Amino acid sequence: MRHVDTSLLEALRADADLQRTAAAALANDGDRAPLTLRKAGIAPDLAAAALTLADLRAHAKAKFGERAERMFFTRAGLEQATRWVVAERRAARFAAHAREVTDLCCGLGTEALAFAAAGLRVAAVDMSEETAAFARANAEAMGLPVEVAVGDALQTPLAESAFADPARRSGAGRNFNPAEYSPPLDPLLEHMASARFAALKLGPGIGHEWIPEGAEAEWVSVDRDVVEACLWLGDAAEVPRRASLCKAGEWHELTGSGEERAPVGEVAAYLYEPDGAVIRAGLVAELAERLGAHTAYESIAYLYSDRLVETPFARAWKAEEVWPLHPKKLKALLAERGIGRLTIKQRGTGIDPAALRKQLKLKGGNEATLVLTRLGDTHAAILCREA
Template identity: 45%
Template sequence: MEMSELRALLTPAGLELLDAVGTVGSSADVARAVSRLRAAGHSPDLVSAVVGQAHLRSKASAKFGPFAGRMLFTRAGLEQATRLGVAARHAQRIRSAGFTAVADLGCGIGGDALAFTGAGLDVLAVDADEVTAAIAAYNLAPFGDGAVVRHDTAEDAFETMPAADDRAIWMDPARRTSGHGETRRVSADDYSPSLDWAFDVARRVSTGIKLGPAHDRDALPADAESQWVSADGSVVELVVWSGALAREGVRRAALVIRDDRSHELTAPADAVDEPVRELGAFLHEPDGAVIRARLIGDVARSLDAGMLDEHIAYLTSDSALTSPFVQSFRVRETMPANPKAISTALKAHGIGRLEIKKRGVDVDPAAFRKKLTLRGDQEATLILARIGDRRVAILADRVSAAS
């Protein structure tokens, strides 16, 4: 969205038209909405802004739920925005550490700041892009004086802020090229603000820095807490916590969120893996946050499990235990990883619905499925994995997740 489009939208008539358009989900919906509004005589800037926002609101519901229906976005801002449920947990950490205010340096469209203000924190939200800062101001307007938005760089805002013991710092450095539409990822050396500057701030002030979950672990500060977060099965972010926001004795953490429930595994360092053992009665797939945090060994010990292969993040055990940090499967049988052998097993079990998972093998599950014979009313999971120098197919059933 360009400033001309934003100005056209931020009028009573523009916002009323946006609410009237409703959901614009598919590309076909976009084309129809544009044609309808242009035929009604609306200006090109207003049509572009209204339809673009209606489309982004539809996509944003996955991150912001019903709040998306009253927010404004840029495409780039939505892509980088924190899910509201995750941001709420960050806000609670800041509150629990005794802070009453937070400076959100690089606030984007205001996703994190929404959670901070909702938790009762006073927020200074700063963004270097004028359009993005204006959108953040709109999104945070319902909170009144509890949220102040400033168009400024993170560096200048930090240097001009008065010292305050009750204020934490939050940063979500831009990891994409500048712009409001199509953008591309940049290397860590080109983040804005720079990571060198952000980590220097974190050494001086209690800070949370949001990064991509695949960030180079060797480049993380050794004296900070690194927390990987997964939401509903996807690893969504890594947060580096410093000062009073870092928990004593914790350097590695995996926060696993499913629906409205969360579970966390913490440790003072990377966990030592358990030894490799033969495939047992159960197979366990660690959550991605556990894998990123390198806490697989701690999970294995809690399940009386071992590694299936030293290079593959699967665990195996004979004990009927599971945990919130894994997906567990009861093994039916194993066979060579070729379609003929697998189809024979599927036919014998009457399996017509099949979930296919893989790790350590170069297989396209969708293409592999077409080679299989699926017939029957039973369901199962097929796990394709490499064990040593063998490619193995494991037919299994999901075990209900631990709560």
């Protein structure tokens, strides 16, 4: 809800019929939904808040499933909120090592709810009174015991375990510099050192130079979408790097040092594209070893092997032909094969796939994937079909 004050939140919480009416109006009347609520005698500000909530709940289902229908959201809070499947898994890891947790920068309370559902005693803190009110509303809606207070994360005493999800947005948009998080990463890490078992959620684009010595850095993807990074601190750090993938509701993990390099060789019968979490965690070499594969250029994360190995950590293609990376030649070769539907992937070439697609002027009823990449000292295009 955009800048909804706590009085409107309380009014919405108290009126389940209004929540249902707004959801039905939005679903049935679309852009005319505000008029529908006005005709029903609902005050304009309350109607706007109810419709915004209905809209956010609809979008939140991708993260929270049916739970979203009972929860309360702000737009910014929903954007940063952890997916339930990720929060639930993280809470289970905490619950195996601690009995209570301090949740700093709790936002709408997603992590706090997951911690409480896992049996932990939870003290949640947020700097914003409005945001804290939403966290309380969500705890009550879910029937979970969560204590929510307003306070400064850096001044909050920590329990034996702690979690933090610093704000990565400002009025200018998303912050990619951890020094501009709220609170900034370095002082937050220093504060969290007082907890025996701790974790800190970060944006997935975090650079490895920000990973403190002795920490575990984990990247998480859900159905091939890299959704976050997480630093595990103190007793929580188990391995240097971890890639955790959730596919169709099932979790898979790959761990390693993040410092190994895969062997380099030639294009082979199969091309593997590692999951983004594997790439960001620097675990391509560990995956290559599992697959009996190699790269064709040291710094490009495509793997090649003559064996087809089923793995949750990568997609596999049958490499059918290798062509020079010249747009005019590619246009003719694709036309000869009647390929009119083409997925274009690229790494290491600097080519814009959208611009290349216009040059190719594709026609025909066949479908394929074209991988633009480097092979040794040359650029090449590999015609593939998913294995």
